[in-house]
Amino acid sequence: MSETLETVLRLAGVLVAFLLVPLLVGQVEHKAMAHMQGRVGPMYAGAFHGWAQLVADGVKFVQKEDVVPAAADRMVFKIAPAVALVPYLVAMLVIPIGPGLVGQDLDVGLFFVIAVMGVGVVGSLMGGWSSANKFSLLGGIRVAAQLMAYELPFVLAAASVAMAAGTLSLTGIVEAWNPWWLLWQAIAAVVFFVSGLAEVQRPPFDMPVADAEIVFGPYTEYGGLRFALFILAEYAGIVVLSALTAVLFLGGWRGPFEDQLGWLWTLLKTMAVAFVVIWVRVAYPRLREDQLQRLAWQGLVPLALLQLAITAVGAVMTA
Amino acid sequence: MAGSSTTLQTAYFGSYVPLLAIIVVGVLLVFAMFGGNALLRPSHATPEKLLTYECGVDPVGEGWAQTHVRYYVYAYLYVVFAVDAVFLFPWATVFAGLGWVSVAEMGVFIGFIAVGLVYAWRKGVLTWT
Numbered sequence: 001m002s003e004t005l006e007t008v009l010r011l012a013g014v015l016v017a018f019l020l021v022p023l024l025v026g027q028v029e030h031k032a033m034a035h036m037q038g039r040v041g042p043m044y045a046g047a048f049h050g051w052a053q054l055v056a057d058g059v060k061f062v063q064k065e066d067v068v069p070a071a072a073d074r075m076v077f078k079i080a081p082a083v084a085l086v087p088y089l090v091a092m093l094v095i096p097i098g099p100g101l102v103g104q105d106l107d108v109g110l111f112f113v114i115a116v117m118g119v120g121v122v123g124s125l126m127g128g129w130s131s132a133n134k135f136s137l138l139g140g141i142r143v144a145a146q147l148m149a150y151e152l153p154f155v156l157a158a159a160s161v162a163m164a165a166g167t168l169s170l171t172g173i174v175e176a177w178n179p180w181w182l183l184w185q186a187i188a189a190v191v192f193f194v195s196g197l198a199e200v201q202r203p204p205f206d207m208p209v210a211d212a213e214i215v216f217g218p219y220t221e222y223g224g225l226r227f228a229l230f231i232l233a234e235y236a237g238i239v240v241l242s243a244l245t246a247v248l249f250l251g252g253w254r255g256p257f258e259d260q261l262g263w264l265w266t267l268l269k270t271m272a273v274a275f276v277v278i279w280v281r282v283a284y285p286r287l288r289e290d291q292l293q294r295l296a297w298q299g300l301v302p303l304a305l306l307q308l309a310i311t312a313v314g315a316v317m318t319a
Numbered sequence: 320m321a322g323s324s325t326t327l328q329t330a331y332f333g334s335y336v337p338l339l340a341i342i343v344v345g346v347l348l349v350f351a352m353f354g355g356n357a358l359l360r361p362s363h364a365t366p367e368k369l370l371t372y373e374c375g376v377d378p379v380g381e382g383w384a385q386t387h388v389r390y391y392v393y394a395y396l397y398v399v400f401a402v403d404a405v406f407l408f409p410w411a412t413v414f415a416g417l418g419w420v421s422v423a424e425m426g427v428f429i430g431f432i433a434v435g436l437v438y439a440w441r442k443g444v445l446t447w448t
Contacts, residue, residue: 007340015348062360082345082349086349089348090341107334111408131382147397148393159408159411167412221372290389297393297440309429312425313422316414
């Protein structure tokens with residue numbers, strides 16, 4: 001019975017994290033981006049520096065009309081936001097934030113997370129096709145093009161960490177982590193982060209939703225709650241990507257007083273990476289789709305292969 | 320369910336029970352959101368509102384229009400490479416114990432992929448058509 005209770009508590013913890021942390025990142029984006037651009041951002045909702053802005057947005061979205069275009073493929077159109085959102089909840093289950101502090105430690109955790117993150121993209125493809133809208137279709141095609149570009153370097157960079165740690169368990173990887181990995185796995189870390197940005201369609205890789213060209217890409221026909229779910233999926237994606245980067249490359253809970261404060265280190269590192277995601281959005285202009293292909297196939301993939309060779313030699317020499 | 324009597328198999332499949340549970344939780348969460356939405360939302364569907372959006376003018380032709388997919392060669396390339404990459408994972412967990420022999424094998428593997436990539440590059444496949 002106590003085992004069941006523990007499992008329920010862990011699931012509840014994952015659900016709370018899933019509902020809170022993306023909002024936190026969203027609020028940080030509102031405020032940090034505003035100040036980087038010489039604005040103040042939301043100031044009214046919740047009185048103190050607009051802290052409740054996203055809560056207010058949620059209250060608004062839940063009251064909005066449910067519009068499904070007459071021409072759309074109704075069933076696919078309706079479930080697409082859920083397909084985009086739920087995988088990130090599932091991914092959060094296996095990401096550890098402290099020693100033993102994980103929803104469920106899988107021995108193939110790394111492989112599992114990458115597979116599940118791939119499913120989230122299917123939601124965007126479904127939305128792009130089912131909307132029966134030219135902008136959505138072009139956006140969906142761009143999502144697919146992006147998938148071709150980032151997935152391979154993403155997987156290769158992750159494989160490099162698995163080789164270094166000798167395990168696919170995310171907990172095992174953090175335990176095997178050593179500060180000199182910051183140097184040894186530096187190329188993989190950059191490749192992983194950049195291709196991860198493309199996976200969650202964040203600027204400078206947001207051409208699937210490029211607002212100046214194709215309105216809002218695959219989400220053009222969406223409104224109300226379904227639109228909100230797509231946006232929530234984007235921020236959940238940032239959280240999962242940041243947490244994975246922190247766990248794989250920055251040592252997760254490793255740091256001073258890791259036995260007591262391990263979870264704090266993971267959260268701090270995750271938020272630091274998430275801040276970089278926001279920073280990059282403000283700092284760089286959008287790439288074209290062909291520029292992303294070139295960056296991926298002629299830059300990231302060769303770099304990732306080089307990293308695999310470096311990792312193989314290093315791991316055998318230290319084994 | 321005492322730890323000592325747990326066989327390997329129940330431990331293995333046991334770790335996937337929370338996984339199924341969280342998927343169920345996710346689906347329930349979505350249903351709860353739309354349940355709340357159904358209670359609170361208005362519904363005034365008009366033909367204009369349900370029309371496909373095309374910058375405010377009436378849509379021309381079908382939404383599923385013909386387009387030129389310019390990256391299909393990338394797609395072939397991607398499928399080939401991704402299948403290769405999947406084999407890295409089981410190998411990654413054991414190779415360090417096998418020593419330099421496995422590094423040499425790795426070199427052959429990476430070499431094949433790299434040569435394939437260079438070939439595609441030289442053939443001009445890695446350009447947007």
